[in-house]
Amino acid sequence: xxxxxxxxxxxxxxxxxxxxxxxxxxxxxxxxxxxxxxxxxxxxxxxxxxxxxxxxxxxxxxxxxxxxxxxxxxxxxxx
Numbered sequence: 771x772x773x774x775x776x777x778x779x780x781x782x783x784x785x786x787x788x789x790x791x792x793x794x795x796x797x798x799x800x801x802x803x804x805x806x807x808x809x810x811x812x813x814x815x816x817x818x819x820x821x822x823x824x825x826x827x828x829x830x831x832x833x834x835x836x837x838x839x840x841x842x843x844x845x846x847x848x849x
Contacts, residue, residue, distance in 0.1 A: 815829045823831045 816827050818827060819825045820828060820831070826834075
């Protein structure tokens with residue numbers, strides 16, 4: 771039952787349920803479920819490409835945003 775909920779969430783975000791089971795070797799244990807969730811979240815943040823932000827992972831977009839913010843702050847301080 772827990773696997774089904776995890777799979778539904780990952781399928782809705784683009785990761786097929788079969789890949790979750792095969793890739794993560796899901797077994798009906800709390801530890802396996804936690805690992806599968808963490809791996810799904812890692813995939814979601816670091817491998818899934820978003821067209822709205824230029825086909826880059828959301829984690830990379832976040833890094834770019836904070837780098838640009840720091841550069842902007844540095845230029846304001848120097849002027």
